[in-house]
Amino acid sequence: MTDYVYNLLKQHHSVRKFNPNDIPEETIKELIEAGQNASTSSYLQTYSIIGINDPTIKEQLKEVSGQPYVVENGYLLVFVMDYYRHATINDDKKVDMSVSFESAEGLLVGAIDVALVAQNIAVTAEDKGYGMVYLGSLRNDVARVKDILGLPEHTFPLFGMALGEPADDENGEPKPRLPLEHIFHQNKYNSDKERQRQEIEAFDQTVSEYYRNRTNGERSETWSDQIAGFMSSKQRLEMLEQLNKSGFIKQ
Structure with a gap:
């Protein structure tokens, strides 16, 4: 092995x-x-x-x-x-x-x-x-x-x-990923919101430091800020229509 x-x-x-x-x-x-x-x-x-x-x-x-x-x-x-x-x-x-x-x-x-x-x-x-x-x-x-x-x-x-x-x-390099403990649930989903928040806050610091080091301080946004910005904007709202026109989601 x-x-x-x-x-x-x-x-x-x-x-x-x-x-x-x-x-x-x-x-x-x-x-x-x-x-x-x-x-x-x-x-x-x-x-x-x-x-x-x-x-x-x-x-x-x-x-x-x-x-x-x-x-x-x-x-x-x-x-x-x-x-x-x-x-x-x-x-x-x-x-x-x-x-x-x-x-x-x-x-x-x-x-x-x-x-x-x-x-x-x-x-x-x-x-x-x-x-x-x-x-x-x-x-x-x-x-x-x-x-x-x-x-x-x-x-x-x-x-x-x-x-x-x-x-x-x-000169790219791997971006940080969410900690294994945050995305790996054993036997059933752990929906403890307070734990989720604490882990997201810790990951935010990791991501902010990653950007700060990569850009000599020009970027420092957190992961949750990126997600909030992306997912609160309208994203390809015509997709269901295009799927229907292609013969999908008819049943």
Whole structure:
């Protein structure tokens, strides 16, 4: 037994600045194969992955995301929740499977499948020396992403992933995470609010100190301040409408 994977995962941080070197096609195929070996609920395999190396398409997706590393990377992946093949089986088998893939449970199963595949790819990429960053910002305009990528009904673009060699001056480092004792509950959930508050306050100090050290004192916000700011603003309120238009949450 070794701690290799544990230590690799503990080193993870999002990379947002890459060297301008393409990732070889063979390496991309290996990453996808590693992703496919993730667990999948009931063998459904409710995902597709779109690899993008066309500069024009990258530019179009950058307009949606607003992030420069959508273009400036070694390779771009878009992860799609995909029940299109299942809808095809539904037509051919003359059965009614729509109760599954148009339901809330189907949405959860599909999204979880995609996340498991993506994380396998992320860890494999980092094992090969590449950096990566997830791109939830592609959901800023789901309709346009679907149009750019030619996505049919019963598919939905969940997020992207920019991959590449970290730039020589890339100096990211792992951000602090909530203490294990705060997120790990044994046998049942510990809902003691006072304990929750004390642990959040302690974590706030850790995060504030992290930002202060990283920015030479220019930033010092706490974790709870970040969360309050983010979650009190309106976030993609059209998402349910877009899911409905894509054939989801109809049951």
